[in-house]
Amino acid sequence: DGGITQSPKYLFRKEGQNVTLSCEQNLNHDAMYWYRQDPGQGLRLIYYSQIVNDFQKGDIAEGYSVSREKKESFPLTVTSAQKNPTAFYLCASRRTSPSGELFFGEGSRLTVL
Amino acid sequence: KNEVEQSPQNLTAQEGEFITINCSYSVGISALHWLQQHPGGGIVSLFMLSSGKKKHGRLIATINIQEKHSSLHITASHPRDSAVYICAVRSGGGATNKLIFGTGTLLAVQP
Numbered sequence: 001d002g003g004i005t006q007s008p009k010y011l012f013r014k015e016g017q018n019v020t021l022s023c024e025q026n027l028n029h030d031a032m033y034w035y036r037q038d039p040g041q042g043l044r045l046i047y048y049s050q051i052v053n054d055f056q057k058g059d060i061a062e063g064y065s066v067s068r069e070k071k072e073s074f075p076l077t078v079t080s081a082q083k084n085p086t087a088f089y090l091c092a093s094r095r096t097s098p099s100g101e102l103f104f105g106e107g108s109r110l111t112v113l
Numbered sequence: 114k115n116e117v118e119q120s121p122q123n124l125t126a127q128e129g130e131f132i133t134i135n136c137s138y139s140v141g142i143s144a145l146h147w148l149q150q151h152p153g154g155g156i157v158s159l160f161m162l163s164s165g166k167k168k169h170g171r172l173i174a175t176i177n178i179q180e181k182h183s184s185l186h187i188t189a190s191h192p193r194d195s196a197v198y199i200c201a202v203r204s205g206g207g208a209t210n211k212l213i214f215g216t217g218t219l220l221a222v223q224p
Contacts, residue, residue: 033212042117042199042214088154102146102212104156 002027006091006105013078013085013112021076021108023091029103030096032074036060037088037107046089049074050096078110086112116140119200119215126222132187134218136200139181143203147174147185150197150217159185159198190222 004025013019025032031050035043045058049068063082068074074093078085089108094100117138126132136145147159160167160174162183167174171190176183187194200215 040216042115042216043201043212044214045212090154090156092156101161102148102158104148104158107154107156109154 004091004093004103004105006089006108009106009108011108011110013110015112016080018077018079019085019110021078021089021091021110023074023076023105024072025074025091025093025103026072027093027103028071029093029100030071031094031100032068033092033094034058034064034066034074034076035090035092037090043090046076085110115216116204116213117200117202117215119198119218121218122216123219124221126190126220128191128222128224130190130222132190132194132220132222134185134198134200134220136183136185136215137181138183138200138202138213140202140204140213142181145176145183146201146203146212147183148199148201150199152196156199187220192222192224195220195222 007022033048034046037043044060046064047058047066049055052071055066055068065077091105092102094102120135144163146161148156149159150156162176171188173186197217197219199217201212204211
């Protein structure tokens with residue numbers, strides 16, 4: 001079945017450590033997105049990529065980095081520069097067409113100890 | 114004020130009741146999404162609409178572009194409908210297609 005796979009589902013990190021969240025899709029979608037979800041707030045865009053080897057900052061990119069070396073993969077690195085990294089992270093993808101439906105992964109919950 | 118407002122924030126219903134969740138937005142949009150977030154966190158897209166009305170099973174979504182308002186209706190609600198329902202609007206065109214999310218409506222359907 002086609003879909004988006006995020007891993008790990010739960011991750012604990014010590015302050016000062018970088019951590020990478022994986023996002024893989026087999027939907028042949030061009031566009032991929034990373035969102036952050038905090039209690040009481042709507043999802044906020046961290047980074048997005050419309051095509052391989054290209055990505056753009058979203059609204060809250062500081063302290064995060066991404067790469068898009070393959071169409072299927074869009075990993076997110078939460079660096080030590082991110083001041084408040086504890087959150088729920090969601091990856092999504094869609095076709096870049098006006099009717100492109102959005103597909104989400106199951107999310108990764110990062111806790112900084 | 115948020116660009117996308119949902120109401121109510123929390124909703125408790127008895128099994129079988131008709132449920133309505135509302136979404137109002139203040140920006141120009143090309144499309145509106147209704148999403149369902151399960152207790153485990155995964156999100157499923159329910160509807161994407163730019164005009165009129167769509168129906169899927171017991172779910173109905175409507176949008177009024179002039180009034181900048183959309184509603185999600187659930188008929189004959191069931192405990193398995195318990196989830197967070199999120200409204201998101203697609204604002205702007207071209208490559209960015211920015212999505213703006215509401216904060217969600219937490220629905221609990223009691224047996």
